[in-house]
Amino acid sequence: MTAVPTAGQDDLLRVEDLKVHFPIRKGVFFDRTVGHVKAVDGVSLTVPRGATYGLVGESGCGKSTLGRAILRLEEPTSGRVLFDGTDVAALKGEPLRQMRQRMQMVFQDPLGSLDPRQNVESLLSEPLHAHGLGGGKAGIAEKIRGLLDAVGLPSAALRRYPHEFSGGQRQRIGIARAVALEPDLLIADEPVSALDVSVQAQVINLLEELQERLGLTYLVIAHDLAVVRHISDVVGVMYLGSLVEQAPADDLYEQPLHPYTRALMSAVPVPDPEVEEQRERILLAGDLPSPADPPSGCRFHTRCPWRQETRCDDEVPVLRELGPGRLVSCHWAEEIRDGVLHPRSPEEVLHAGIAVQPGAGGRARDDDPTPFLGRETPLPRAEQG
Amino acid sequence: MQAPVLEVEDLAVRFTRRGEQPTRAVDGVSFSVAPGETIGLVGESGCGKSVTSLAIMGLLPRRGVEVTGSVRFDGNDLVDAPDHVLRGLRGADMGMVFQDPLSSLNPTVPIGTQVTEVLLEHREMSKAEARDEATRLLDRVGIPDPGRRLKEYPHQLSGGMRQRALIAMALACAPRLLIADEPTTALDVTIQAQILELLRELVVDSGTALVMITHDLGVVAGLCDRVHVMYAGKIIETADRHDLFTRPRQPYTGGLLASVPRLDSTRGAPLTPIRGSARDAIPWSEGCAFAPRCDNAQDDCLTEVSGSTVPLVPDGPGRELRCRHPLEHPSAPSGATASGAAR
Numbered sequence: 001m002t003a004v005p006t007a008g009q010d011d012l013l014r015v016e017d018l019k020v021h022f023p024i025r026k027g028v029f030f031d032r033t034v035g036h037v038k039a040v041d042g043v044s045l046t047v048p049r050g051a052t053y054g055l056v057g058e059s060g061c062g063k064s065t066l067g068r069a070i071l072r073l074e075e076p077t078s079g080r081v082l083f084d085g086t087d088v089a090a091l092k093g094e095p096l097r098q099m100r101q102r103m104q105m106v107f108q109d110p111l112g113s114l115d116p117r118q119n120v121e122s123l124l125s126e127p128l129h130a131h132g133l134g135g136g137k138a139g140i141a142e143k144i145r146g147l148l149d150a151v152g153l154p155s156a157a158l159r160r161y162p163h164e165f166s167g168g169q170r171q172r173i174g175i176a177r178a179v180a181l182e183p184d185l186l187i188a189d190e191p192v193s194a195l196d197v198s199v200q201a202q203v204i205n206l207l208e209e210l211q212e213r214l215g216l217t218y219l220v221i222a223h224d225l226a227v228v229r230h231i232s233d234v235v236g237v238m239y240l241g242s243l244v245e246q247a248p249a250d251d252l253y254e255q256p257l258h259p260y261t262r263a264l265m266s267a268v269p270v271p272d273p274e275v276e277e278q279r280e281r282i283l284l285a286g287d288l289p290s291p292a293d294p295p296s297g298c299r300f301h302t303r304c305p306w307r308q309e310t311r312c313d314d315e316v317p318v319l320r321e322l323g324p325g326r327l328v329s330c331h332w333a334e335e336i337r338d339g340v341l342h343p344r345s346p347e348e349v350l351h352a353g354i355a356v357q358p359g360a361g362g363r364a365r366d367d368d369p370t371p372f373l374g375r376e377t378p379l380p381r382a383e384q385g
Numbered sequence: 386m387q388a389p390v391l392e393v394e395d396l397a398v399r400f401t402r403r404g405e406q407p408t409r410a411v412d413g414v415s416f417s418v419a420p421g422e423t424i425g426l427v428g429e430s431g432c433g434k435s436v437t438s439l440a441i442m443g444l445l446p447r448r449g450v451e452v453t454g455s456v457r458f459d460g461n462d463l464v465d466a467p468d469h470v471l472r473g474l475r476g477a478d479m480g481m482v483f484q485d486p487l488s489s490l491n492p493t494v495p496i497g498t499q500v501t502e503v504l505l506e507h508r509e510m511s512k513a514e515a516r517d518e519a520t521r522l523l524d525r526v527g528i529p530d531p532g533r534r535l536k537e538y539p540h541q542l543s544g545g546m547r548q549r550a551l552i553a554m555a556l557a558c559a560p561r562l563l564i565a566d567e568p569t570t571a572l573d574v575t576i577q578a579q580i581l582e583l584l585r586e587l588v589v590d591s592g593t594a595l596v597m598i599t600h601d602l603g604v605v606a607g608l609c610d611r612v613h614v615m616y617a618g619k620i621i622e623t624a625d626r627h628d629l630f631t632r633p634r635q636p637y638t639g640g641l642l643a644s645v646p647r648l649d650s651t652r653g654a655p656l657t658p659i660r661g662s663a664r665d666a667i668p669w670s671e672g673c674a675f676a677p678r679c680d681n682a683q684d685d686c687l688t689e690v691s692g693s694t695v696p697l698v699p700d701g702p703g704r705e706l707r708c709r710h711p712l713e714h715p716s717a718p719s720g721a722t723a724s725g726a727a728r
Binding site (some may be wrong): 058059166167168169196197198199201202204205208223225226227229230249250253263265266268269270271272273274275276277281283284286287288306325382 | 399429430503529543544545573574575576577578579582599600602603604605606607624626627630631640641642643644645646647648649652655656657658659662663664678
């Protein structure tokens with residue numbers, strides 16, 4: 001990706017051409033690297049202070065790896081992560097530890113990310129001790145009470161253990177722990193996907209409330225487009241390790257430009273029978289190709305219902321600006337937007353796997369199983385790459 | 386309307402443990418499905434929707450489980466049916482698709498053997514015939530290159546393809562009833578769309594009766610004819626999908642609709658969640674289980690009236706409701722969103 005998003009006055013986070021490649025190793029005696037899984041392959045984005053950037057994509061598209069790489073929980077292969085002007089990717093030791101105080105993460109699985117043998121008081125005071133904050137016993141106790149209050153938990157929760165809480169309450173504890181250090185940036189990786197519908201809304205509202213009160217900047221990673229749209233100002237759509245589209249939330253949902261975004265949005269079920277019956281349905285053929293061996297040209301061409309004979313297969317599209325604040329990486333974005341090109345119908349796509357089209361060179365490889373890469377993990381919501 | 390394939394009446398499942406109070410997982414559930422019809426059982430985790438499906442199929446363990454009521458398949462009761470009768474029906478006349486395809490497939494046996502097993506068992510085919518039929522089935526559910534796939538093991542297939550294979554197995558004997566328990570929950574949205582399209586096609590083409598069990602209201606809106614909303618083991622509202630989504634009557638249904646962020650709603654408006662969590666339910670014997678979380682709850686929600694708890698009563702044409710203080714929809718303006726109306 002060569003296009004760099006326009007630099008704002010007050011960007012808290014700038015990611016420049018970030019790459020995270022995981023080596024594939026083979027051999028018993030000699031550790032040979034036979035290839036790389038390109039989990040994140042050249043992503044650039046900026047998040048202004050106080051804003052919410054939403055990152056969507058399916059399992060295996062690299063969105064979680066990108067989030068972890070920003071916090072240096074994953075070592076970036078190349079590229080820069082500028083947090084408030086400092087390159088996080090170049091930090092080491094104590095400066096990195098101190099920087100992390102300002103960048104916190106909320107994880108997907110609250111039960112898995114909280115130590116089952118620590119009670120809530122100890123869970124919440126741990127980060128304060130680690131960073132020498134809070135000022136003595138009394139100060140810390142005071143701070144913890146404030147935190148519990150902020151996330152809507154009773155003070156009786158202090159002596160209880162994670163297993164005694166419901167999923168929604170556990171996620172509140174996870175959020176309290178993340179905001180305990182008064183960070184500037186909060187990266188939330190699938191913060192509500194493990195929760196029941198009626199509880200999801202509570203946690204979404206809590207995140208919004210905290211943002212307003214504490215002036216937080218969010219990077220929200222999720223697969224649920226409706227959730228992302230609800231809380232984000234700017235949304236980036238990822239496919240196979242790179243951004244395919246980025247736009248202000250309203251614009252993106254009003255008029256998605258990239259074929260993948262359109263397909264994604266048409267696939268999200270809407271709880272309204274009238275809408276369900278009328279809206280356009282775009283089905284994608286097949287599964288996500290292996291990130292170790294991504295298709296040539298446009299990475300989406302193997303599944304794209306708008307795929308053209310020229311350019312798509314052999315020319316890599318760059319992320320280019322198409323209107324204010326709108327970035328898209330598709331050769332044919334204008335033609336698709338203006339309705340010059342038409343997608344294949346759902347019936348055609350559903351049975352496309354059987355009647356392989358002549359010349360669809362990428363398709364055979366697309367179906368090639370590479371199980372060890374876990375293109376689609378059996379529990380995709382639980383642990384995404 | 387044709388005679389129903391499946392009629393469930395007053396089904397109750399109790400889990401008993403020595404030294405503990407029995408748990409009522411399913412409590413007086415009744416519904417029926419006709420050929421070519423799709424019904425939805427909707428509810429959050431722990432509401433008893435999966436246990437209902439397992440009870441219908443006779444897949445619950447015998448020990449520590451009490452199943453009462455009746456499940457009639459083609460007029461024959463299944464609750465007390467002996468094992469060999471159930472075994473003859475399962476896989477042949479009744480098919481089931483589970484949520485997690487990897488754990489429902491045998492990891493050490495190739496896909497082909499697992500599909501042909503059903504055919505050999507129920508349709509008395511020869512091995513060669515079964516093999517051809519299996520190829521045709523995989524082809525029908527949209528698995529590319531089915532001949533090669535038959536030789537592969539479950540771990541070699543992607544999640545979406547495993548779920549297709551499972552659907553192919555469920556369809557092997559052209560069952561008249563298919564129960565799908567959260568068939569798309571573990572899948573990505575684009576794959577979910579493929580699977581839903583496939584199920585839709587099957588119901589239309591083969592006239593299979595489909596029971597769709599899900600927590601996703603969006604899936605229900607697009608697929609099901611009639612919807613039963615469950616809470617704490619009971620059906621609390623039944624309606625045609627159009628009625629349910631435009632005019633939810635049970636405060637729980639209304640609350641669910643209002644708490645889901647929608648792709649087509651105006652952005653920025655705060656969501657209106659249901660307070661508390663499903664853990665806050667009280668036993669039905671003491672009133673309405675949802676009362677502790679309900680905004681409409683009044684004193685009589687927590688007491689018995691004339692010796693019975695809150696009953697499921699008819700509520701307009703084709704609707705049933707279990708609530709003493711339902712949501713009112715004065716004029717049901719056309720085009721009003723469900724979430725707007727529910728508030």
